[in-house]
Amino acid sequence: MANFTGCALVHEFSKHSEDQCEFVRECEDCHRGEGFIPYITLIYCLPYRPYLPLAALLCVSLYLFAVLAITANDFLCPSLVAISKKLGLSQAVAGVTFLAIGNGAPDIIAAFTAINQERSALVISELFGAGTFVTAVVGGYIFFSSDFTVDKFSFIRDVVFYLAAAALAFALFKLERVTVYHAALFVAIYALYIALVLIRELVSVPNESTHYGGHYSPPLAQSALEGGGFCESDRLLGPEVKLRRPSGLNVHHQNAIKILLQQQAQLNHSPPATSHPRSGSVSFVQTPNSMISREFLQRSRSVSTSHPSIGYMKDHLDRLASVSDSSSSSESDVLIGEVEDMSPWKELWIHIAPISYQDLKSESLFSITWRTVALPIQVCLALTVPVVDYEHEKDNWCRALNVIHCITAPMAMALIVFKDVDVYDGVPLFVFIFPLGLLLASLVVISSEQRKAPRYHFGFALLAFATAVCFIYAACRELMTVLKALGLSQNIDDSVLGLTVLAWGSSMGDMITDSTVAKQGYPSMAIAAAFAGPMLNLIIGFGLSFSAKLVQTHETTLTVQFPSILFVLYAALNCSLILSVIFLSCNKFRSSTTHAIALWLLYGIFIVTALTMTIHSDMIS
Numbered sequence: 012m013a014n015f016t017g018c019a020l021v022h023e024f025s026k027h028s029e030d031q032c033e034f035v036r037e038c039e040d041c042h043r044g045e046g047f048i049p050y051i052t053l054i055y056c057l058p059y060r061p062y063l064p065l066a067a068l069l070c071v072s073l074y075l076f077a078v079l080a081i082t083a084n085d086f087l088c089p090s091l092v093a094i095s096k097k098l099g100l101s102q103a104v105a106g107v108t109f110l111a112i113g114n115g116a117p118d119i120i121a122a123f124t125a126i127n128q129e130r131s132a133l134v135i136s137e138l139f140g141a142g143t144f145v146t147a148v149v150g151g152y153i154f155f156s157s158d159f160t161v162d163k164f165s166f167i168r169d170v171v172f173y174l175a176a177a178a179l180a181f182a183l184f185k186l187e188r189v190t191v192y193h194a195a196l197f198v199a200i201y202a203l204y205i206a207l208v209l210i211r212e213l214v215s216v217p218n219e220s221t222h223y224g225g226h227y228s229p230p231l232a233q234s235a236l237e238g239g240g241f242c243e244s245d246r247l248l249g250p251e252v253k254l255r256r257p258s259g260l261n262v263h264h265q266n267a268i269k270i271l272l273q274q275q276a277q278l279n280h281s282p283p284a285t286s287h288p289r290s291g292s293v294s295f296v297q298t299p300n301s302m303i304s305r306e307f308l309q310r311s312r313s314v315s316t317s318h319p320s321i322g323y324m325k326d327h328l329d330r331l332a333s334v335s336d337s338s339s340s341s342e343s344d345v346l347i348g349e350v351e352d353m354s355p356w357k358e359l360w361i362h363i364a365p366i367s368y369q370d371l372k373s374e375s376l377f378s379i380t381w382r383t384v385a386l387p388i389q390v391c392l393a394l395t396v397p398v399v400d401y402e403h404e405k406d407n408w409c410r411a412l413n414v415i416h417c418i419t420a421p422m423a424m425a426l427i428v429f430k431d432v433d434v435y436d437g438v439p440l441f442v443f444i445f446p447l448g449l450l451l452a453s454l455v456v457i458s459s460e461q462r463k464a465p466r467y468h469f470g471f472a473l474l475a476f477a478t479a480v481c482f483i484y485a486a487c488r489e490l491m492t493v494l495k496a497l498g499l500s501q502n503i504d505d506s507v508l509g510l511t512v513l514a515w516g517s518s519m520g521d522m523i524t525d526s527t528v529a530k531q532g533y534p535s536m537a538i539a540a541a542f543a544g545p546m547l548n549l550i551i552g553f554g555l556s557f558s559a560k561l562v563q564t565h566e567t568t569l570t571v572q573f574p575s576i577l578f579v580l581y582a583a584l585n586c587s588l589i590l591s592v593i594f595l596s597c598n599k600f601r602s603s604t605t606h607a608i609a610l611w612l613l614y615g616i617f618i619v620t621a622l623t624m625t626i627h628s629d630m631i632s
Contacts, residue, residue: 017041018499021055032056044128046489047430050496061500072493074384076516078486079117081388082479084520086396088113090475093399097469107208107547115548116483118517122552124487126560131571133494135184136509138552139177139580141518142545147587147614149522150541155607156526157534161600164211165539170588172204173546180553181581189557189569197554204550355461359411363393395419396479399472408464413471414455418448420478427481506574507625510618521545534602542588576621583617 017040024030032055035041041051050071054064091113095105112119118141125134179196183189353361366374366382374382397416400407425441459465494508521544529537560569574580590613594606 018051019502021499022502027060044488044492044495046485046492048489048492050492051499054496054500065497065500068493068497072490072497072512072516075486075490075493076519077385078388079483079490079517080520081385082392082396082482082486083113083116085389086392086398086475087116087479087483089398089400090472090479093401093469093472094476096401097472101209101212104205104209104212107205111544111547112551114544115551116480117487117520118548119552119555120480120483121487121490121513121517123556123559124484124491126556126569127563128491130491130495130505131184132574133491133505133509133513134552134556135180135571135577136506136574136580137513137517138180138545138549139577139584140510140514142173142177142549143580143583143587143614143617144514144518145521145525145541145545146584146591147610147617149518149525150538150587150591151607151610151614152526153529153534153537153541153607154602154610155604157529157532157602159534159538159602161538161595161602162535163600166542166595166600167592168207169539169543169546170592172200173542173549173588174585176200176546176550176553177581177584180549181577184571184573184577187571187573189561189571191558191561191567194554194557194561197550198558201547201550201554204547355411358409358461362407362409362412363390392479392482395423396482397471397475399468399475405462406464406468408468410455410459410461413459414452416471416474417452417455418445420474421448421451424478424481427485504574504625505572506576506580507622510576510580510621538602542591576624579617579621579624583613583621586613586617 018035018038020038021031021034021041024034032052035051035055042049045051050068054060054068057064057067088110091109092105095109100108118138122134122138125131125137176197179193179200183193371379371382393412394415397413397420398407421444422441425439425444429440455465458467490513494505494513497503497512498505498508521541525537525541528534528540557569561567587610590609591606594603594609595601598606
């Protein structure tokens with residue numbers, strides 16, 4: 012019989028017996044790092060165990076992945092975009108700082124949560140497993156579905172940094188300890204990456220600028236993350252008079268589609284003319300001003316590869332936009348008047364409701380089902396997380412809703428972060444936060460008006476950032492507890508849960524985003540995100556998580572677990588990256604189906620090998 016310790020001693024009792032239930036209720040180790048719900052107690056004490064509890068936990072884990080996706084895409088990313096604009100950051104710098112953190116927030120905060128719970132094996136398995144999945148499976152799909160040329164400098168740079176970060180992480184786990192200097196080294200690698208991106212941007216301005224009709228056309232940032240990533244929500248097509256609703260279909264892909272036009276007008280290394288989808292044509296997703304979008308895409312894709320005139324495309328777009336503006340100016344004036352005269356309660360309802368009844372009638376059955384499932388998440392987040400969006404009417408200011416946010420946002424943060432903190436004589440902290448929220452709400456009511464955003468509206472973007480991070484942290488904490496319960500009940504190692512359930516779940520957003528962007532004719536942008544995204548998640552995730560843990564514990568060294576399958580994880584990630592470099596180098600950095608099939612075979616071999624070695628642990632010394 013295996014030697015169990017701590018909460019795992021539950022396996023010493025008869026399966027599905029009352030003794031197991033009694034043990035997990037009393038065992039302190041079973042409740043360490045527990046979230047809002049005692050999942051381990053439920054899985055051993057609910058009726059019809061283990062089938063009903065297991066099914067319930069699987070549903071909860073899927074729902075938590077949805078919470079992460081919706082929070083990051085609809086609430087955290089807009090706040091980071093607003094902060095970046097207010098600080099006047101260039102797209103290159105914003106893309107690899109604020110927006111990179113926004114895109115990778117679920118992975119980064121999951122790493123922070125797991126390290127806080129001393130489950131380092133789960134962290135390294137998830138980050139390496141997700142990186143291998145995205146670079147091999149998602150990257151393979153992009154190489155298979157589209158014929159395009161990869162930007163050599165950006166790709167090699169991202170691969171080199173990825174290999175360096177992975178090697179450092181593997182070495183630290185092999186040593187089974189992390190010091191302050193190691194954590195600082197991750198931060199230094201991240202700073203060096205930002206410096207290279209910034210230098211490339213500065214150097215490319217005089218050399219790669221395109222002038223048309225006396226106007227300067229900005230250069231193309233060399234990766235999707237540099238150009239603002241898939242968090243970005245700018246519109247190149249001019250302002251649209253509308254109120255913002257939570258999107259409902261999240262996991263990053265709606266914002267990714269929306270950013271395509273902006274990226275094309277600002278980036279220069281990979282014009283759409285070099286991309287020709289192998290599969291059948293895919294119609295462009297409907298967006299505001301979709302007629303201009305479609306026309307612009309057709310014109311930009313027809314530009315000669317040897318003479319990529321971004322200036323021409325920008326000028327042509329300006330003419331189209333001016334025609335559209337002149338033909339609809341009277342309609343816009345009417346819409347603006349309607350928005351200004353709207354009652355506060357109607358405006359509040361529009362901001363909270365994820366979708367109108369008219370829009371719902373045109374949705375598919377799957378979309379309606381998803382929106383129904385996501386409705387509680389969206390309403391809860393809409394009532395607690397303010398969204399500042401400079402591309403919407405009144406910068407998305409809604410006086411009634413923002414007054415509510417003054418109360419609900421601090422309360423939510425107090426309940427999530429300080430749920431076990433008692434301030435005085437057993438009274439929880441959120442009891443004292445409530446009157447402060449009321450005071451803040453009263454000040455906003457007195458100093459603001461409905462028709463326009465106040466001067467301090469930017470402060471709500473900072474509040475949104477803090478609140479969204481707290482929600483993501485809460486979802487990650489619950490997810491870690493769910494995975495702990497699943498692993499304990501089925502006697503599954505953390506490393507296996509990390510490279511499968513957690514890695515696949517956290518990669519769904521990347522898969523949907525990158526594949527959709529590639530289908531729309533922008534595979535260069537998609538492949539840049541597929542390699543740069545996981546790389547930054549690894550660097551930022553480890554750098555911030557280890558640094559925060561060392562500061563929190565006032566120690567100079569942390570002990571980490573070396574999972575037995577880390578050799579396989581590290582080898583698979585390296586093989587995926589090096590294989591792509593070899594195939595692209597031999598093919599003049601053009602995509603090929605052979606390259607894609609090789610990546611898919613590699614991932615299949617990796618996952619079978621990893622699971623086999625885990626099941627038959629005697630294979631590993």
